[in-house]
Structures are given as structure tokens and as C-alpha cells.
Amino acid sequence: MRLRGLAAGLGASVLATGCGLVLGISSGEYDPDPFGLDAGAAGAGGAAGAGGAAGAGGIAGSGGTAGAGGTAGAGAEPPPCTALLDDLEDGDGAILRCQGRVGSWYTYNDGTRSGTQTPLPGRPFLPVSPGHGPSDYAAHVAGSGFVSRGAGMGFDLNLAPGGAKLSYDASAYAGLTFWAKAAAPTHIYVNFPDRNTDREGGVCEGSGCGDHFGKGLDLTTEWAQYTVMFSALSTDGWGVPAPPALDAAHVYSIEFHTAKSTVFDMLVDDIAFVP
Numbered sequence: 001m002r003l004r005g006l007a008a009g010l011g012a013s014v015l016a017t018g019c020g021l022v023l024g025i026s027s028g029e030y031d032p033d034p035f036g037l038d039a040g041a042a043g044a045g046g047a048a049g050a051g052g053a054a055g056a057g058g059i060a061g062s063g064g065t066a067g068a069g070g071t072a073g074a075g076a077e078p079p080p081c082t083a084l085l086d087d088l089e090d091g092d093g094a095i096l097r098c099q100g101r102v103g104s105w106y107t108y109n110d111g112t113r114s115g116t117q118t119p120l121p122g123r124p125f126l127p128v129s130p131g132h133g134p135s136d137y138a139a140h141v142a143g144s145g146f147v148s149r150g151a152g153m154g155f156d157l158n159l160a161p162g163g164a165k166l167s168y169d170a171s172a173y174a175g176l177t178f179w180a181k182a183a184a185p186t187h188i189y190v191n192f193p194d195r196n197t198d199r200e201g202g203v204c205e206g207s208g209c210g211d212h213f214g215k216g217l218d219l220t221t222e223w224a225q226y227t228v229m230f231s232a233l234s235t236d237g238w239g240v241p242a243p244p245a246l247d248a249a250h251v252y253s254i255e256f257h258t259a260k261s262t263v264f265d266m267l268v269d270d271i272a273f274v275p
Contacts, residue, residue: 117143154255208240
């Protein structure tokens with residue numbers, strides 16, 4: 001099945017406008033310099049920590065509106081989890097549901113009023129066609145004009161009934177692998193909000209939340225597989241208190257984040273943990 005929604009290639013995406021409001025996000029929740037480009041801008045400790053530019057202080061995303069029902073029928077016991085998080089082939093905005101893992105895709109941005117993004121935060125997130133290889137679907141986000149903290153897409157790993165975020169135990173895995181491409185070469189971060197960096201965890205303090213562990217990657221215009229090992233993750237170093245390493249036993253979500261002032265148009269598919 002060929003691409004219909006992006007008929008002239010990824011660069012032809014129609015961007016929604018007027019995204020001055022990022023639902024569910026309060027001021028001061030963002031990393032003011034998620035990629036360490038402005039030394040010291042984050043205040044004391046604002047310089048990139050170990051790993052330098054690989055530090056990925058992220059933006060807390062706003063939860064998508066699509067339910068996290070997965071494939072199990074109403075009242076049915078979900079199947080045991082495998083390493084596969086989502087291949088998008090069910091065509092909905094939820095990751096693959098399994099025992100202890102249920103979540104929805106969402107988009108987020110820094111609230112710049114002149115910025116454009118599709119889909120908008122809080123709107124239904126639906127995969128586009130085609131995906132990687134013979135796949136029918138992939139996750140897609142496009143936009144530009146976010147000048148303070150950037151934008152991106154992601155998914156939660158463990159949503160309680162009613163939508164509250166719970167942490168997920170990913171300690172049985174060593175990293176994340178996925179396939180991706182972009183309309184033009186694009187630098188992104190893969191972020192892993194955990195109990196120490198996400199406000200939901202209650203460990204970080206005020207504006208010190210959001211300095212998530214992550215890794216920088218360069219997407220190309222052709223489908224390619226990318227692997228991010230947990231051992232290679234770092235923060236920018238300004239989070240309060242500064243955690244020593246990713247708490248893989250208490251991860252909230254996974255995000256694909258772009259820097260401020262980045263024009264982005266990317267597809268992600270076949271996301272899985274590395275055993």
C-alpha cells in the first residue's frame with residue numbers, strides 16, 4: 001500500500017497551525033536548553049553532563065486522546081509481553097497491549113504560537129501509510145517554528161484506567177531499537193522519562209524536572225534501523241536532583257524529540273526493546 005497522506009513524499013505533509021497551547025503542560029516543566037546549545041542557560045548545572053551533546057533533557061508530552069486498548073478484547077486477559085512495543089500495523093494510536101504494558105501515542109511541543117505541527121497535541125494520533133518495508137503503517141509527526149524547546153512525539157508505557165501515568169519496569173531489557181526516516185536529514189533525541197526526571201515520579205523538584213536521559217541520533221532520508229542502549233544514555237546535567245543513571249525499572253514513556261528551531265518531518269516504525 002503506497003503513501004496516500006504524504007503524496008509528494010514526506011516533505012509534503014500538511015502542517016496544522018495554531019499550536020500555542022500544549023495541553024497538560026505547565027510553565028517551567030521544560031528543559032530550557034534540551035540540547036545544551038546555550039551553555040549555562042539552564043542555570044546552575046546547565047552545561048551538558050557526561051555524554052555532552054547526547055544529553056537529552058526532554059519536554060513532558062501531553063497524553064494523546066486515543067485509548068490504550070490494544071488488541072485484547074474487552075475483559076480479555078492481555079497476552080504476555082514480548083520485546084516488540086509497536087509495529088503500528090493495527091492502525092490505531094495505541095502501542096501493543098500486553099500484561100503490564102498499555103499506552104497511547106501523543107505529540108507535544110513548546111507552545112510557540114507561530115509553530116506548526118501535525119498532529120496537534122491532544123488530537124487523535126493515527127499512523128500513516130506506508131511504513132518500513134512491507135509494513136502498512138508508521139508513526140508520523142511533522143512541524144516547524146518551535147523556537148524555545150522543540151517538539152516531538154512519543155508514547156506512554158503504562159497508563160492506568162482513567163489515563164494516569166504509571167511507571168513501567170524495563171529493567172529486563174538493555175535498550176531500544178526502531179526503524180526511522182525523515183524528509184530531510186534531521187537530528188533527534190530518543191528520550192526516556194523515568195521516575196527521577198518526570199514530574200509524575202515525584203523525585204525531581206519544580207523546574208528541575210524534564211532533564212530526561214536520552215541519546216542523540218541523525219535520521220537520514222532512507223529507512224534505517226537505530227539502536228539506543230540504556231548504558232549510553234545521559235542527561236544535560238541540570239536536573240534536580242541529578243540522577244546517576246536511567247532508572248530502567250521505573251520508565252514512564254519513550255519520546256522522539258527535535259531541538260528548538262528544527263524543521264521536522266519523520267516516520268518511526270517497528271519499535272522494540274533490546275533484550
